[in-house]
Amino acid sequence: xxxxxxxxxxxxxxxxxxxxxxxxxxxxxxxxxxxxxxxxxxxxxxxxxxxxxxxxxxxxxxxxxxxxxxxxxxxxxxxxxxxxxxxxxxxxxxxxxxxxxxxxxxxxxxxxxxxxxxxxxxxxxxxxxxxxxxxxxxxxxxxxxxxxxxxxxxxxxxxxxxxxxxxxxxxxxxxxxxxxxxxxxxxxxxxxxxxxxxxxxxxxxxxxxxxxxxxxxxxxxxxxxxxxxxxxxxxxxxxxxxxxxxxxxxxxxxxxxxxxxxxxxxxxxxxxxxxxxxxxxxxxxxxxxxxxxxxxxxxxxxxxxxxxxxxxxxxxxxxxxxxxxxxxxxxxxxxxxxxxxxxxxxxxxxxxxxxxxxxxxxxxxxxxxxxxxxxxxxxxxxxxxxxxxxxxxxxxxxxxxxxxxxxxxxxxxxxxxxx
Numbered sequence: 413x414x415x416x417x418x419x420x421x422x423x424x425x426x427x428x429x430x431x432x433x434x435x436x437x438x439x440x441x442x443x444x445x446x447x448x449x450x451x452x453x454x455x456x457x458x459x460x461x462x463x464x465x466x467x468x469x470x471x472x473x474x475x476x477x478x479x480x481x482x483x484x485x486x487x488x489x490x491x492x493x494x495x496x497x498x499x500x501x502x503x504x505x506x507x508x509x510x511x512x513x514x515x516x517x518x519x520x521x522x523x524x525x526x527x528x529x530x531x532x533x534x535x536x537x538x539x540x541x542x543x544x545x546x547x548x549x550x551x552x553x554x555x556x557x558x559x560x561x562x563x564x565x566x567x568x569x570x571x572x573x574x575x576x577x578x579x580x581x582x583x584x585x586x587x588x589x590x591x592x593x594x595x596x597x598x599x600x601x602x603x604x605x606x607x608x609x610x611x612x613x614x615x616x617x618x619x620x621x622x623x624x625x626x627x628x629x630x631x632x633x634x635x636x637x638x639x640x641x642x643x644x645x646x647x648x649x650x651x652x653x654x655x656x657x658x659x660x661x662x663x664x665x666x667x668x669x670x671x672x673x674x675x676x677x678x679x680x681x682x683x684x685x686x687x688x689x690x691x692x693x694x695x696x697x698x699x700x701x702x703x704x705x706x707x708x709x710x711x712x713x714x715x716x717x718x719x720x721x722x723x724x725x726x727x728x729x730x731x732x733x734x735x736x737x738x739x740x741x742x743x744x745x746x747x748x749x750x751x752x753x754x755x756x757x758x759x760x761x762x763x764x765x766x767x768x769x770x771x772x773x774x775x776x777x778x779x780x781x782x783x784x785x786x787x788x789x790x791x792x793x794x795x796x797x798x799x800x801x802x803x804x805x806x807x808x809x810x811x812x813x814x815x816x817x818x819x820x821x822x823x824x825x826x827x828x829x830x831x
Contacts, residue, residue: 466713469706471677471697474610475714477722477760478618478683478690480799484718484760489610492588493696496671496679497554499596499606502577502616503562504551504633507543508626510566517543517565518644524570525561528595532557533650545641547633551669552652559595570594584619586612598675610694617681617692621667634667635659658682658711666690670707674700680707684715689760691718721762727792728754728800732769737787739810742779743817748807749773749787757792757800768793773804783809 466485472493475485483489511517519542521535533555535541543565549558560570567573570593577591592599592606599606608616620630637659639652656668658680668682677697684691693714699706736746761767773788788804811817 464717466717468695468710468713469699469703470610470695470710472610472695473698473710473714474614474692474694475718476611476614476618476692476694477718478621478692479724480757480759481615481618482759482794482797482799483611483614484691484722484762485714486611489614489694490588491696492605492607492609494598494606494673494676494679495596495608495613495696496673496676497596498608498613498669498671498679498681498694499591499593500550500554500559500671501620501669501681502580502591503559503573503594504547505616505620505624505626505630506573506576506580507547507550507562507566508629508633509624511543511626519543519546519561519565521557521561522564525557525564528557528560529597531555535561536648539648540644541641542644545639548636548639548641548652549650551633552636552639552654552656554595554655554670556595556597559593563594581612581616584615584623586615588612589616596671596673596676598673608696610696613681613694613696614692617667617683617694621683621690621692631667634669656682657708661708662712662715678704678707680711682711686719688724689718689722691715718760722760723762724758725761725767726756727759727761727767727794728757728802730767730769732771732790734804735773737774737806738776739781740776740778741813742781742810743813744810747777747781747810749804750807751790752803752805754790754792754800754802759794759799761794765794768796771804777806779810780812781806781810783807 468487470487472489472491473487474483474489476483518540520540521537523537526535526537531554533549535557543562546558546562549555550562563570563573567576573594574591581589581591589608589612590604590606592601621627624630637654640649642649655670658668659665662684664684664686666683666685668680671679677700679698680695682693693711695707695710698710732751734749734751736748739745739747770791770793771788777787783806785806786803787806790802790804791798792800
């Protein structure tokens, strides 16, 4: 008996229509289904440690974890105040970043530079120096004429250099800092006073120590006990001694810069490295004459607090379970997910501090899906601040459910065709 070719065509057409209907009704993704589900998990959820008072002399103070940037202690650390010669750490790092290994930069002294008030190197207008030598005058003796000479050489003018300082501060993350001078002398213009906060000052020091491409050079200059150099002509010789007494006060003392003006009072920014911890202390308005030693008392107190009360933890080391993800319009209904290997993120924490794990993940995804597609993020937070983030990825790929695929599945199901 012959088969009727017309019936075969009608059956085949019916199958195509059925496949199209199923693909259109079952496989297509409803609008709005791609939403994000957020889960929060708190680890070590013991009672948070009580805030302590260290009875500091400084009006404004911050203790910072130099590795993560976490603030470990804060006393009015976001209050804008004059910063005196702690300004010079920004001047120094910008000067270092302007230097290349194969070219010596020559600084010629202007009348503006030579006219700066004490403390000063005693530059003579028209004289010239190598920039690499002047950095020791800047950081060891805190010479104001040297700061202006450097600013005019690197920036073309004090005003242009101040703009560079403000741009770098914004890049670092300082939100309440405004530079007018390269030496930190009290100043004011139409945009406000020369100022910073203890928090911003600590951020600048952290940049100098851990983020700048010239971090090693910065440390080399600020750790030097004494330095002697001459002007380029060799007619005058100058000797500099490091006035950062903190370098000899505590084991592991790393770097720092003092400052004083009548308006700012005594200021200090310093760093210490010990027991795998990098600690930064910033002090503003830490006494006036005759209380020059207050800054050392406060610095030691804050450093010891950081050393004894905090331990380093890798906040990304906890195991986080992954979930399957629903796939629409796919040849399979779900796909497994994996967590991208996170980079270690070490944060100083004390007993009672909480690590919050915030999981942000799609509920559904539409095929086709490639292996390794990012479908979510895991955020690691301490005290509401994010210190690490890693991706959630699909473990495998999922092909799209096409008309051809639907037709083949129908034929295999109803006509027992091979897969």
